[in-house]
Amino acid sequence: MKIYDDKHIKNVVLVGAPKSGKTTLAEAMIFEAGLLNRRGTVEEKNTVSDYHEVEHERGSSVYATSLHTEWKDYKINVIDTPGLDDFIGEVISSLRVADTAVMLLNSEHGVEVGTELIWNYVEKFQKPIIFAINHLDHSKSDFDTTLEEAKNRFGKAIVLMQYPINQGDGFNAIIDLLNMVMYKFPEKGGKPEKLPIPADEMERANQLHNELVEKAAENDEKLMELYFEKGTLDEDQLRAGLKAGMLHHDVYPVFCLSAKKNMGSGRLMSFIDNVAPSATELFPETLVDGDELECKANGPATLFIFKTLIEPHLGKLSFFKVMSGEIKAGDDLVNSITGQTERLNQLFIMDGKNRNVVNKLTAGDIGATLKLKDTLTNQTLCAVGKR
Ligand SMILES: Nc1nc2c(ncn2[C@@H]2O[C@H](COP(=O)(O)OP(=O)(O)OP(=O)(O)O)[C@@H](O)[C@H]2O)c(=O)[nH]1
Ligand SMILES: [Mg+2]
Known part of the structure; x- marks a missing residue:
């Protein structure tokens, strides 16, 4: 792609x-x-x-x-x-x-x-x-x-x-x-x-x-x-x-x-x-602590999960927008609420039920990932150390 x-x-x-x-x-x-x-x-x-x-x-x-x-x-x-x-x-x-x-x-x-x-x-x-x-x-x-x-x-x-x-x-x-x-x-x-x-x-x-x-x-x-x-x-x-x-x-x-x-x-x-x-x-988005987050590719990696779907035979599919930065398959990010680390094992661009595997997604893009352990809709994943 x-x-x-x-x-x-x-x-x-x-x-x-x-x-x-x-x-x-x-x-x-x-x-x-x-x-x-x-x-x-x-x-x-x-x-x-x-x-x-x-x-x-x-x-x-x-x-x-x-x-x-x-x-x-x-x-x-x-x-x-x-x-x-x-x-x-x-x-x-x-x-x-x-x-x-x-x-x-x-x-x-x-x-x-x-x-x-x-x-x-x-x-x-x-x-x-x-x-x-x-x-x-x-x-x-x-x-x-x-x-x-x-x-x-x-x-x-x-x-x-x-x-x-x-x-x-x-x-x-x-x-x-x-x-x-x-x-x-x-x-x-x-x-x-x-x-x-x-x-x-x-x-x-x-x-x-x-x-x-x-x-x-x-x-x-x-x-x-x-x-x-x-x-x-x-x-x-x-x-x-x-x-x-x-x-x-x-x-x-x-x-x-x-x-x-x-x-x-x-x-x-x-x-x-x-x-x-x-x-x-x-x-820019205003964050809970009052700070502002600008959407730019060279900013800190930040994902916002806007939807979670449990798909038969697949499991938990989380849809997100990259609010800032760039993410790659295999990256570790931290849940800003729970503090848990989540690994982005695979990244997809979705077309209905079809998953297109991609290695990287940049600021502003929308994608999906499978099997996040403990992250729910409306939560944010951030670069380690940026929580
Ligand atoms: N004549 C006409 N019919 C249309 C047009 N666009 C959609 N339709 C018809 O209107 C009906 C509803 O179309 P959808 O595309 O399902 O509408 P939707 O907004 O997605 O509907 P929901 O998902 O139920 O909210 C279908 O029978 C379509 O074929 C149009 O431009 N002209
Ligand atoms: Mg419709």
């Missing part, structure tokens, strides 16, 4: 009301990257993410599942969470290690009770967030009402990056307000054609583009000055402004999707690569 440095790893957690399309999107994100030969579906019970028997029986996610995709020189770790509020614990622990949350909204239903419940935790952890309006191919899709509800509920940080021009049965085109182009998808989805914005959409697109630029400039005095001087911002300035806005919870970018038809996931992943913050760019 290709090794990515700490600047080229992004952790996103897919959240949203039940059936908003999280598992279908996760599958599309891996398929688009060419890491799967065949795109599984929830109906056929063959997605990478919903691999547990109970998920097949119910036809919906029960566990938060870690997987990864690779998009244009970046590794994106994806955690697909269940939407049903019975399993909110899975969402909370996943949000804890996310760099960005991607909240799916079902455009048939708009903002749902489930959306609001999850929102409370996004706010609590102050995680950067992207909204993805899904189900745009559905005959009852209502993008404008969904957007309006999101604005009413989540406020003026909501800013459109794209809008659909033919939602419903024949959905296949999106106006992209960042690149100012139209993306037109082939019938089976996948890579879209890049076309000029049609003349009759130009006025609306220009107006929304200007709103986007203003929003990006709003968070930075220098950008605001440049914007007033030149009347616009270049691509790098836009990215920097949006990133700063996401970090401060002043910008919630909105994307368009039909996860089922595999339309829109590529553009979303490019935005995650180029704009969404990496763990190294998040504000």
